[in-house]
Every structure is written in structure tokens, then in C-alpha cells.
Amino acid sequence: MADRPPERPVVAVTRRLPQACEARLAAHYTVRLGDDAAAYTPESVAAHATGAAAVLVTPGEAVTAATIAALPATVRIISSNSVGFEHVDLEAARGRGIRVTNTPDVLTDATADIALLLILAATRRAGEGERMVRAATWKGLRPTTFLGVQITHKRLGIVGMGRIGAATAKRAQACGMRVLYHNRKPSPDAPKDCVFVPQLDDLLAQSDVLSLHAPLTPETKGLLNAARIARLPRGAVVVNTARGGLIDDEALIAALKSGHVYAAGLDVYANEPALDERYRGLDNVFLLPHIGSATIETRTAMGMLAIDNIDAVLAGREPPHPVV
Numbered sequence: 001m002a003d004r005p006p007e008r009p010v011v012a013v014t015r016r017l018p019q020a021c022e023a024r025l026a027a028h029y030t031v032r033l034g035d036d037a038a039a040y041t042p043e044s045v046a047a048h049a050t051g052a053a054a055v056l057v058t059p060g061e062a063v064t065a066a067t068i069a070a071l072p073a074t075v076r077i078i079s080s081n082s083v084g085f086e087h088v089d090l091e092a093a094r095g096r097g098i099r100v101t102n103t104p105d106v107l108t109d110a111t112a113d114i115a116l117l118l119i120l121a122a123t124r125r126a127g128e129g130e131r132m133v134r135a136a137t138w139k140g141l142r143p144t145t146f147l148g149v150q151i152t153h154k155r156l157g158i159v160g161m162g163r164i165g166a167a168t169a170k171r172a173q174a175c176g177m178r179v180l181y182h183n184r185k186p187s188p189d190a191p192k193d194c195v196f197v198p199q200l201d202d203l204l205a206q207s208d209v210l211s212l213h214a215p216l217t218p219e220t221k222g223l224l225n226a227a228r229i230a231r232l233p234r235g236a237v238v239v240n241t242a243r244g245g246l247i248d249d250e251a252l253i254a255a256l257k258s259g260h261v262y263a264a265g266l267d268v269y270a271n272e273p274a275l276d277e278r279y280r281g282l283d284n285v286f287l288l289p290h291i292g293s294a295t296i297e298t299r300t301a302m303g304m305l306a307i308d309n310i311d312a313v314l315a316g317r318e319p320p321h322p323v324v
Contacts, residue, residue, distance in 0.1 A: 009314055010031075011025055011032070011053065012050075013032065014038075014060075015035075015036050015060065018296060018303055020304075021307060024304070024307055032048065043070060045057075045061060045063070046071050049071055049072055053074055053075065054076060054314060056079045056307075058082060062087050063087060063088040063089060064089050067089075068092040076099065076314065077098065079101050079306045080323075081302050082302070094324050099319060100322075101322055102323050103306050103321060106298060106301040108164050109167055110297075114267055115213075115292075117288075118239045118241065118265025118267060120151070122238075123151055123262075124148035125148045125284075128283050151175055152177070153178065154209060155179075156169070156178065156208070156209045157204065157209065158180070158194075159211070160215070161190050162187070164242075165187075165211075168211055168213065169191050170191050179194040180206055180207070181196060200228070204228055208236055210238050210239065212242045222246070224238070224246060224252065225251050226250075229251050235259075236260075237264065237265070238264040239265045239266075240265075240267065241267045242268060244272055245270050249270060256284055263286070266288065267290055272290060273290075309322075
């Protein structure tokens with residue numbers, strides 16, 4: 001009787017991936033693909049991971065301590081298809097000896113493109129104009145209608161001068177903006193002519209447009225609160241492509257209603273996709289559905305990095321992008 005081929009490790013994937021990533025997984029593993037429409041609970045994630053050696057998740061799944069406790073003993077790695085990893089309880093994973101990995105560095109250009117898009121859309125009232133055209137209520141060109149704000153020579157304040165912040169700065173400079181930034185220390189990534197501002201409050205006071213690029217940590221949660229928004233010049237614009245939790249929604253909504261903040265461009269939200277409903281009713285907010293990394297090139301590269309991490313751990317090697 002011929003020897004049976006060894007069984008291939010099971011990889012449980014919570015969401016669908018770009019075709020090239022799914023094909024690579026299928027060539028080496030038994031793949032259990034998830035459902036893009038599913039609302040995962042700790043129990044359903046654990047059930048999906050039955051018998052799996054690896055679980056590939058996205059920020060859309062909160063991998064809590066309860067989720068990790070319910071995972072089968074076969075799971076050796078939680079590979080997150082993301083740069084951020086605040087959706088995974090790292091201490092719980094460490095306690096069970098499960099590796100956690102992420103996919104850094106490949107999102108830079110795609111996310112910076114969206115940051116610039118949000119800056120332009122918010123300052124030029126693009127959302128309002130697009131809705132008017134679709135609703136067939138546009139009455140034609142008038143010299144005093146849909147007047148926005150020009151960004152040339154305006155001051156862009158960047159909070160968090162990492163790779164994405166730096167790429168956003170380069171794009172803004174190409175549009176004629178002056179760039180200032182706040183970081184824990186001067187950044188080697190900062191493009192030439194960007195001005196380092198050591199104190200956040202000082203940066204806010206000089207920002208005609210404020211773009212957030214900081215990670216979400218206990219220290220940065222609610223970073224843009226009412227007191228800090230009050231430091232912005234009246235008529236400033238707020239843009240966020242980083243994490244929704246950086247913004248105190250109550251404070252930003254109040255500032256948008258009062259006119260202290262002229263407009264906002266948001267790609268990320270606290271508790272997404274269940275964003276604060278009041279944003280939907282504000283004409284001076286340009287809203288996107290977390291598409292900062294949503295190009296086929298970037299999402300494929302992210303998926304490949306997530307698989308690189310799985311390959312390494314299941315082969316007994318150190319993963320290229322470890323978190324835990």
C-alpha cells in the first residue's frame with residue numbers, strides 16, 4: 001500500500017484575499033476561506049479555526065482575549081493583514097504562546113494618496129458637489145457657488161512623521177503646501193523643508209490643515225479632543241487616514257457644526273463600520289470606507305506579507321514581521 005501524502009496544514013482566513021494571495025495559499029496549505037459578509041464573534045472565529053495551524057485576520061475582526069482563549073490548541077500564529085495590531089489582544093496571545101504578526105511598509109504610497117485625496121476633497125467641497133450632480137440639482141456654473149479653500153501656500157500639520165506621514169508631506173509640498181510636523185523626536189523620514197514642532201499644541205495652532213498619521217495607543221486615544229481642536233485656527237480642516245480612535249467624535253462634530261473646523265476628510269472611524277451617525281448628516285465632511293490601502297497592488301502585497309509570516313512560523317523560523 002502506497003504511503004499517504006502528509007496532510008497539509010490548515011490556514012483559516014477570515015476574509016477573502018486578492019486572487020494571487022489565495023492561489024499561493026492553496027498551493028501549500030488546506031485553506032478555509034471566510035465570508036466577507038460575516039460578523040465574526042469569538043465563538044465563530046474559534047469555530048472557523050478548528051484544526052488550523054494559522055489564522056489570517058483583518059482589522060475587521062476584534063481578536064479579543066475571549067477569542068484567543070477559544071482558539072484551538074493547534075493555532076500557532078495569528079497573522080494580521082494590516083499594519084496596526086490594536087485589534088489583537090497581544091497579552092492573551094503571548095500567554096498562549098501564539099505568534100502575532102503584521103504587514104508593515106507596503107501601504108505607504110496608497111495611504112498617502114488617500115490622505116491627499118481627503119485634503120483636496122474636504123477643502124474643495126467635493127462631496128457636496130458630487131452629491132448635487134448625482135441628484136440633478138446642479139444649476140450650472142455660478143461665480144459664488146461651491147467656493148472652497150485653496151491649499152497652495154497653506155500650512156499642513158502632520159501628526160506622526162513615519163513613512164505614510166512623510167509620503168503625504170511630499171505630495172502636499174508638490175501642491176505648494178508648507179509642511180510642519182509633530183513627532184516624539186525629529187524624524188529621519190521627514191522630507192526636506194518640513195519643520196519639526198516639538199509641542200503638539202504649537203503644531204495645532206499653526207495648522208490650516210491637520211493630517212493624522214499616529215498609531216492608536218492608550219496615550220493617543222482621543223488625541224484630537226475638544227481642547228486640542230480649540231487650538232486649531234478657525235476654519236482649519238481635519239484629515240484622518242490613521243485610526244478612528246485618535247479623534248473625539250463628539251468634539252469634532254461640534255466643531256464642524258460651529259464652523260470652527262471648516263471641513264473634515266475621514267477614511268477611518270471609531271467602532272467602524274458603525275461610525276457616529278451624525279457624520280452622515282454633515283455636508284462639510286467627506287467620508288470614505290477605510291480604503292487607504294485599497295489598491296490591488298497594495299492589498300496583494302499585504303496578503304503576501306501575511307503569508308510570508310505564516311510560512312516562516314509553520315516552518316519553525318522567525319517571522320519577518322513579528323509583533324508577539
